[in-house]
Amino acid sequence: MSQKNKIAKNIQELRAEIKEAQLVGVTKYSPVEDVILAYEAGLYDFGENRTSDLKEKAEVFKTQELNKVRWHFIGHLQTNKVRELLQIPRLWAIHSVDSLRLLEELYKRENEFKGSEIKVFLQINTSHEEEKSGFETIDELYPAVDLMLSRKDSKFKLHGLMTMGPIRTEDFEADARKCFKALAHVQKTLAERYHLNDLKLSMGMSQDYSIAMEEGSDYVRIGSKIFK
């Protein structure tokens, strides 16, 4: 099967499985040519975890006028890369806002972004693995939510919560499920405390998206299962 047909088939099968959830194609291992094949197959949401790689791909898309694309940043964002990120054309969402300090830096640089709105997911470290970033406790999260809700006129809109399943684990299914349940619990806690009833969940990758779907995921971020 050609690469084009393979990618199209993978997207179609995943979409059938995840129903109304959003599929974000993670392109970090893929050349831009493959990302364009996925675009031609009707997928317009793509995620990258490094600003430099995202910038390169976004510029190719811009040059070729592939204007339906929506870029999602999903990696750990260093404060010194915020400016570069906000200059990326058609940046649609940041899934990985993992500290109050980073959020404050984003507000400070807000005017670098030329579009009208960026959706923000606050990242929670539900597995508590030390190499993962993210808010560790709900008490750590409240000041970030308070700040976002106090900045109603900002381009940054609180859209949801993100987490990743564990990497090192004996029983990845059970442990992934625990992490996804923990994220859904944070969603519920915030809904009660702030009357935020429409917070989305970004959880699930190639290995664990079926479990994430069962636990209520709204955005699955999938790389290898589309592109490999």
Ligand SMILES: *Cc1c(COP(=O)(O)O)cnc(C)c1O
């Ligand atoms: C790489 C990555 C993914 C996708 O991983 P696959 O296993 O290739 O599906 C999803 N989310 C984040 C944050 C990633 O870094």
